[in-house]
Amino acid sequence: MSAMHASPRKPAEPWNDPAAVPYIRLREVSKAFGPVNAVDRISLDIHRGEFFSLLGPSGCGKTTLLRLLAGFETPTGGVIEIDGTDMSAVPAHRRPVNMMFQSYALFPHMSVAQNIAFGLKQDRLPKADIATRVDEMLGLVQLAKLGDRKPHQLSGGQRQRVALARALAKRPKLLLLDEPLAALDKRLREQTQFELMAVQERLGITFVIVTHDQEEAMTMSSRIAVMDAGHIRQVAPPAEVYEFPNSRYVATFIGDANIFEGRVERAASDSVTIHSAEAGRLFVDRSVASPVDATVWVAVRPEKIAIAAEPPADASVNCVEGTVFDIGYLGDMSIFHVALAGGRRVRVAQANRYRLVDRAITWSDRVWLTWPPGAGVVLLT
Amino acid sequence: MSGPEPRIAYLAGRHAEPTALERLFYRLMAVPAFAALVALADRIGLTRRGAVIAIPYGWLVLFCLLPFLIVLKLSFAEAELAQPPYTPLFDWVDGHFRGIRVNIENYRLLFEDDLYWRSYLNSIRIAFTSTLLALAIGLPMAYGMARAPLAWRTPLLMMVILPFWTSFLIRVYAWIGILKNEGLLNGALMQLGLIDQPLVILNTEIAVHIGIVYSYLPFMILPLYANLEKMDWTLLEAAADLGCRPARAFWTITVPLALPGIVAGCSLVFIPAVGEFVIPDLLGGSDTVMIGKTLWVEFFQNRDWPLSSAVAVLLLLALVLPIVLLQRQRARLEAAR
Numbered sequence: 258m259s260a261m262h263a264s265p266r267k268p269a270e271p272w273n274d275p276a277a278v279p280y281i282r283l284r285e286v287s288k289a290f291g292p293v294n295a296v297d298r299i300s301l302d303i304h305r306g307e308f309f310s311l312l313g314p315s316g317c318g319k320t321t322l323l324r325l326l327a328g329f330e331t332p333t334g335g336v337i338e339i340d341g342t343d344m345s346a347v348p349a350h351r352r353p354v355n356m357m358f359q360s361y362a363l364f365p366h367m368s369v370a371q372n373i374a375f376g377l378k379q380d381r382l383p384k385a386d387i388a389t390r391v392d393e394m395l396g397l398v399q400l401a402k403l404g405d406r407k408p409h410q411l412s413g414g415q416r417q418r419v420a421l422a423r424a425l426a427k428r429p430k431l432l433l434l435d436e437p438l439a440a441l442d443k444r445l446r447e448q449t450q451f452e453l454m455a456v457q458e459r460l461g462i463t464f465v466i467v468t469h470d471q472e473e474a475m476t477m478s479s480r481i482a483v484m485d486a487g488h489i490r491q492v493a494p495p496a497e498v499y500e501f502p503n504s505r506y507v508a509t510f511i512g513d514a515n516i517f518e519g520r521v522e523r524a525a526s527d528s529v530t531i532h533s534a535e536a537g538r539l540f541v542d543r544s545v546a547s548p549v550d551a552t553v554w555v556a557v558r559p560e561k562i563a564i565a566a567e568p569p570a571d572a573s574v575n576c577v578e579g580t581v582f583d584i585g586y587l588g589d590m591s592i593f594h595v596a597l598a599g600g601r602r603v604r605v606a607q608a609n610r611y612r613l614v615d616r617a618i619t620w621s622d623r624v625w626l627t628w629p630p631g632a633g634v635v636l637l638t
Numbered sequence: 639m640s641g642p643e644p645r646i647a648y649l650a651g652r653h654a655e656p657t658a659l660e661r662l663f664y665r666l667m668a669v670p671a672f673a674a675l676v677a678l679a680d681r682i683g684l685t686r687r688g689a690v691i692a693i694p695y696g697w698l699v700l701f702c703l704l705p706f707l708i709v710l711k712l713s714f715a716e717a718e719l720a721q722p723p724y725t726p727l728f729d730w731v732d733g734h735f736r737g738i739r740v741n742i743e744n745y746r747l748l749f750e751d752d753l754y755w756r757s758y759l760n761s762i763r764i765a766f767t768s769t770l771l772a773l774a775i776g777l778p779m780a781y782g783m784a785r786a787p788l789a790w791r792t793p794l795l796m797m798v799i800l801p802f803w804t805s806f807l808i809r810v811y812a813w814i815g816i817l818k819n820e821g822l823l824n825g826a827l828m829q830l831g832l833i834d835q836p837l838v839i840l841n842t843e844i845a846v847h848i849g850i851v852y853s854y855l856p857f858m859i860l861p862l863y864a865n866l867e868k869m870d871w872t873l874l875e876a877a878a879d880l881g882c883r884p885a886r887a888f889w890t891i892t893v894p895l896a897l898p899g900i901v902a903g904c905s906l907v908f909i910p911a912v913g914e915f916v917i918p919d920l921l922g923g924s925d926t927v928m929i930g931k932t933l934w935v936e937f938f939q940n941r942d943w944p945l946s947s948a949v950a951v952l953l954l955l956a957l958v959l960p961i962v963l964l965q966r967q968r969a970r971l972e973a974a975r
């Protein structure tokens with residue numbers, strides 16, 4: 258490279274840069290356990306320094322995908338490349354990867370400090386270096402006083418933190434975390450999330466993390482992959498997954514969504530009008546690749562719907578009428594369950610902006626729900 | 639205190655239906671003899687929990703301690719050409735007690751005559767090397783069994799136990815046919831042209847080692863397998879993940895976690911191997927002196943019951959000591975878990 262080109266600023270979104278070389282490449286990777294396709298022809302690129310989250314229901318193949326990357330399972334099909342090297346002939350102990358196990362897999366006969374030092378010892382680091390790194394890691398996961406304990410003398414959350422520290426200790430290029438924070442209380446979880454993000458920024462580690470906590474995935478991830486029965490349904494940054502889900506499955510799996518079925522009435526270059534039997538005329542301000550009369554679905558997030566006791570001026574589009582049959586009070590929000598004329602129920606979330614003494618809208622009230630053209634998303638599947 | 643009566647039976651002091659065992663107990667208590675026995679047990683502080691523990695202790699007293707005391711008593715007697723062939727320890731004449739005649743000549747002889755010393759040391763040495771060999775063979779076998787697919791494990795286990803269905807004596811005897819100069823092994827090796835002179839194995843220490851390892855291998859494999867079968871194999875994955883080569887992971891993870899099984903297997907092989915008589919007698923030569931064989935010669939050929947009893951007592955002490963040490967070690971390991 259010539260000196261004329263000052264190092265170009267790394268694009269913030271390497272996955273949108275066709276010239277970027279991904280750090281991990283999965284090509285049509287499959288793993289079958291007998292008749293079960295735990296991972297089914299997955300193709301995926303993950304870039305250096307990403308914080309990549311895998312989300313999906315239990316048993317959809319998240320752990321299996323991590324185990325394929327770590328080298329504990331051999332794929333029944335496809336190719337896995339890490340840093341440009343085909344991993345099929347590289348055994349687990351030679352991969353530049355560390356994994357934190359869902360079951361922690363702490364060595365029961367070693368103390369916490371010995372567990373954390375184990376990986377460093379394999380690299381034959383000097384004793385003093387190992388000791389400082391172990392102390393650093395113990396501090397990071399707030400277990401400084403428990404270095405001499407055995408795993409069985411720890412609580413579940415403490416064990417989880419030891420497993421995390423052990424995986425982090427070697428500062429691998431790629432860190433695989435299988436539900437790393439599931440057993441921690443909210444405060445500790447938020448702190449550890451923060452620490453993880455700091456570590457990632459400082460050391461430039463690429464993270465692939467499995468989580469069931471959507472909030473966690475939203476706040477930490479560069480991108481989220483939503484999985485379903487061995488397939489990846491959508492890969493996108495958190496905001497995109499939330500605002501533009503590509504299917505009913507993703508829309509309902511990530512967050513909450515009201516879904517109305519309908520037929521395309523008019524498809525313009527910048528908008529689409531849909532007629533729904535249960536919700537009347539729906540208008541969305543984005544074009545859709547679907548012919549007139551095709552069946553589509555419109556997803557509307559509960560917090561994007563406004564609720565009022567009076568009919569709006571224009572009730573012809575994006576407006577449904579119903580009765581409140583349940584109200585859930587969540588502190589910061591109230592969730593209104595509204596029954597439409599056809600029996601269909603719609604959820605509406607409203608921020609509680611005033612102290613709740615008397616509700617303006619209460620049980621059995623007749624209400625009108627409206628939302629702007631920019632609230633709904635048209636889904637083809 | 640007054641108030642509404644508690645609804646729940648145990649709060650009201652009313653117990654639920656007695657169990658079958660309790661009903662049996664109450665019925666037995668109606669029998670005066672049984673009631674007296676229970677009262678007595680109560681007097682000496684024996685609770686029902688204590689009674690449960692008392693059963694194995696009773697067994698030990700009856701079948702280990704008593705025979706040992708008899709042998710111990712015999713070891714202080716003198717050999718005699720009579721029936722039984724020893725002098726009594728307690729001297730009774732015409733129904734009058736005349737004192738105890740303790741004879742420590744037997745023990746003195748054991749310490750003076752180096753035949754006994756040599757056979758003790760020989761036995762321990764042979765048992766020790768055989769135990770190591772059995773461990774070296776048994777550990778990979780147990781490991782392989784524990785990692786085999788679930789459906790294979792029971793058949794493999796059966797194959798380990800199967801030899802027990804044939805008499806021990808016959809199996810050891812069969813080794814003579816294999817190991818002798820014109821036996822199966824030498825025949826096969828000569829046929830293959832690997833040797834042109836038969837190897838002399840039978841009637842040497844090598845044959846004794848082969849016999850012991852062969853006979854006691856299942857006792858090594860079974861506790862090892864029981865231990866390894868419970869092993870969490872993701873620990874080995876975790877070790878590999880942290881950059882540990884499989885061989886190293888075996889030594890740093892598998893072996894330490896299998897230690898209780900290794901200790902149990904080694905004791906089960908070492909202890910009976912020290913006192914082994916049949917194997918050195920059938921497979922060993924005249925120069926392979928083991929304590930079991932010495933004992934047999936003293937007892938049946940020389941008919942010196944007191945001397946052989948002394949040999950047995952010392953053998954027992956020599957074995958109990960390491961067991962107690964091992965047991966302590968194991969308790970420490972368990973506590974460290």
Ligand SMILES: Nc1ncnc2c1ncn2[C@@H]1O[C@H](COP(=O)(O)OP(=O)(O)OP(=O)(O)O)[C@@H](O)[C@H]1O
Pocket residue numbers: 290293294295313314315316317318319320321322359
């Ligand atoms: N060793 C195995 N043998 C047979 N089937 C397996 C094995 N491991 C996983 N599976 C199956 O593969 C599928 C995916 O399992 P996996 O552990 O990857 O799920 P997961 O997404 O991690 O679920 P969870 O969120 O509950 O941890 C499941 O149906 C599971 O039963």
Ligand SMILES: [Mg+2]
Pocket residue numbers: 319320321359435
């Ligand atoms: Mg999992």
